[in-house]
Amino acid sequence: MNQRIIQNARIIAADEEFTGSVSVEDGIIRAVDRGNTSAPGAEDWAGDWLMPGLVEVHTDNLEKHLSPRPGVLWNAHSAMMVHDAQCAAAGITTVLDSVVIGDLDAGGARCQTQHTSIAALHQCRDEGLMRVEHLLHLRCEISAPDIMEVFNQYADDSLLRLVSVMDHTPGQRQWRDLKSYRRYSERDGRYSNEEFDAMIAQRKADQQAFALPHRQAIVKASAARKLTLASHDDTLLSDVALAVEEGVGLSEFPTTVEAAQAARDAGMAIIIGGPNMVKGGSHSGNVSAAELAQRDLLDIFSSDYVPSSLLLATFMLGSLAQWTLPKAVRTVTRNPARAIGMEDRGDVAVGQRADLLRVRMNRVGMPVVLETWLAGKRAF
Template sequence: MTQRVIKNAKIVTATEEFTGCMVIEDGLIRSIERGDTSVASAEDWAGDWLLPGLVELHTDNLEKHLVPRPGVLWNAHSATVMHDALCAAAGITTVLDSIVIGDMDQGGSRSQTQHMSIQALHECRAEELLRVEHLLHLRCEVSAPDIVEVFEQYADDSLLELVSVMDHTPGQRQWRDLTKYRLYAERNGNFRDNEYEALVAERREHQLKYAIPNRAAIIAASHARSLPLASHDDTEVEHVEQAHEERIGISEFPTTVAAAKAARAAGIGIVMGGPNLVKGGSHSGNVSAAELARLDLLDIFSSDYVPASLLQSAFLLRDSVGWTLPKAVNTVTRNPAHAIGLTDRGELAPGLRADVIRVRMSGDMPIVRGAWHKGERAF
């Protein structure tokens, strides 16, 4: 039996915060108490925050390590291990690596990395190279001609915990604003006007041909395997109504207040991006996370492309929006865990997994001073 006792920590449970102590035994939380302890060997956290390990449902951070520059592919094992270290340093103890399949850019970086990244994830886990737990989120581009074929290769993957259906065809959902879409499309090089117009026309043609049957096939296959489903970039009320009819439980990054309200009315969990809150708005020109939070139309944060934004978002909800800290912390711990059926983590409670982090404030900035996964030091 291995045991650790922590004292003088500001503990945040799912419903309250207080100064107290915690006992961790054999990878699980054994007890949580208010006040002090008489155990001589107890670690004094000197008033630092003791929070649950963060749970990440959707991060593109691995891509930045796989493709550090346009046209440059990095070794997948090295990229995975560095991504893992950054997650641990950000306080994330459970991470769903979101892998895009069905790349709309034929021959683009995502089509080149989708298979190698999943293979590297399995191999790094098998070799015990990772600090925290990595699972799989397949992001399915329904307008891509090959999406169903690729999905079927991974539908029974042992690490698969979430499937999202998305459609990045220009002119709708995230890319209603074609000016912003062009800026995004030209991130790796400019198009002539006729080239850009041809690109948009091709993507719209693919949507008309493939989106409806591909979406239906992926949703049916996911339900057959009891896989949680998310809809991506819901914009119109009709998008949410469709997701509800399809028995989808999560709305990732709704782009309008109307869509978020429809999701709440339908009992669909609402995910927003941490960078949206930290930076004060959406880089795509869509609804801000702060506005949805003030309307209480937000359940879960994703760090999206900046792992550190997850913890920052929780404290910003408290400091800028006025949420209680337990409610805010739930958006990056308990709520995402429960949304995909992981009930053994995500909060500080006896009997749950000892995924915990130590946080110290530097001014108004929360800094992770330590992270433990199943009671073992990860950072």
């Protein structure tokens, strides 16, 4: 029997915060008690927070390591291991690695890394090299001509837990503002006006030809496999209505208050980016996470492109008048876990897997992960 007892910890449970002790045996939480314990060998956490490991359903962090510079493709196994280490250091114990399939840029980095990244995910898991648990989220660019061929290749992947349908055609959803789209598109190089206009025209032509039939096929195939479905960048009431009709349960990054409210009214879980909260707004000019939080239109934080944003955003959220720290912590633990059908993690509670964090506030008011534990074993 492998036993560990922690005492004098500031425990963040599902609905309350209190000082107490936690006992772990063989990777499972066996006891959660208020006050200190007299058990021999108990570790004194000196008032540091003890909270569940973070559950991440949408991160593009792996992409940064697969393509660290424009035109540079990195070894996928190396990229995966560094990404894994960053997740552990950020307190993420369950992560759905988001892999974009269907690249709007023919021959772009995503097109060239989609297969190698999924292969590296499996191989690193199989070899027991991962610090935390990695699963798969397929982000499906429905306007891409080649999306179905790639989707069908991975639809039955044993690690697949989430499928999102997205359409980044400029002029709608995330990219309603073409000036913002142009700034984003030119991050790796400039376009002439003629080149930019030609790209926009091609994007819209592809959308007209492929978006609807591809979306219908992916939704049908995912539903048949009982895979969790997410919509992406819902903007109009009609966007949410379509998702509801399709049986989609998650609304990722709604861009307007109206879309978020419609998602709430329909019983969809609302996912917002942690960087949006930390930075004080959306990088593409859409609704801010803080405004949605103040309206209680936020269920799940995603770290999106910065793993450390999850914990920062959570504590910022917990400081708002209408939020408590336990409620804020649920947005990065229990809520995302339950949204993808995982009942065994996300709470500091008896019977849960011992995915645990030790967190301390530093002198400048930033929460810092001191320790990360996966199923009772030290990951960071």
